[in-house]
Amino acid sequence: MNPQQPPLLTPDSVLHRASERLAIRFGGVFSEETVERVVFESYAALARTATVNTHLPSLATRFAQDRLTALAQSKGAIAKPVPEVLFVCVQNAGRSQMAAALLRELGGNGVHVRSAGSQPAADIGTSVVQAMNELDIDLAQEYPKPLTDDVVRAADVVITMGCGDACPVYPGKRYLDWQLDDPDVLTLDGVRRVRDEIKAHVEELLQSLEITPNA
Template sequence: MTDATVYYHQDLSVDQQLALRTAAVRLAREFDGTCGTETIERFLHTSFDQFASLSSVPNFLPLLAERFARQRLHALARVEGKHRDGKPVVLFLCTHNAGRSQIALGWFTHLTGNRAVAWSGGSEPGTEVNPAAVAAMAERGIDITDEYPKPWTDEVVRAADVVITMGCGDACPVFPGTRYENWVLDDPAGWDLDGIRPLRDEIERRVRGLIDQLAIPAN
């Protein structure tokens, strides 16, 4: 690692520098032979920058940056043909990545387990997942408390076999060979638990239909 990497920037705290240095080492070990050091550093750097303008909890920034960089590196490996596990990849996109797409991600992951890969993102990511969405999913035994709003990047979109959009319109890049489907669903921002339950159930119905179309065995 060189002194040009993100964790040596003077505007970062000592704790942030240490956390990012440790994250870079972990990612380098995890993607050894798949992604080069320069790519890993760049993805960690840009992921940190993307969350720095969104997060209100600076201590969590290195963790979020590492998690998002890891997802992006996995996506890049798929795009470049360096990771072939045969699992279909579905990407759920909405505006804030705080309600609809997080509910869809929760259902898809719950129903498919490790038989498929699911990611989510937003065109204008919020600062937290809608608490009512978290509570609504918890009622059905699905925990999405570890999820967080995030943007999407080109490599994540390119790695997906199916991209489901929900209100992000023309903001989503279109790549040849990728299947796109738009779900017309209201944005639940500001809704309470009673209001969000019907949306949760409608998204469940659509996710189950998508799983059937992809011929993925559901739990």
């Protein structure tokens, strides 16, 4: 522990308090022990690739809350009022982040979106952030997340982008594979091209889900 860090601000204390809040939120669905396990597992998973740990407990709390929601949905304990779409690529730092952001932007409240990576990077690619900013879509609050079984189980549609066989396959789900170049090895113009290809795919997906795109 950093001797200058107040005890109440240590990662463990922050995570314990987050676990308590989430245990109340998911009361009657998960036990306190289950919630705490998911919170600390989420922190450990993000810490494996994080280069800066300052905001890691808060990101882990967000990640854990989304995982718990997904797990509750897969068990039927929480209703799914709209289709759940999961985008998966290798690093969750380029293609899947752009796809998730575009689907949120165009699908609005008609769809719920998640993204993950089979081998998540530490940060979202700079050129990816710049290309999305050009469409007035801000990725500042997004972060690479590892692929977990719970988010796959909760999804209605799973869309992979170059992650091979990393994504588990469950019956009753719709699986798609979008063949797209990896932005990590492209120039900014190349990233823009991939972004526009993803947007076209997203518009087709919305049509197939019978969701009217936002203007």
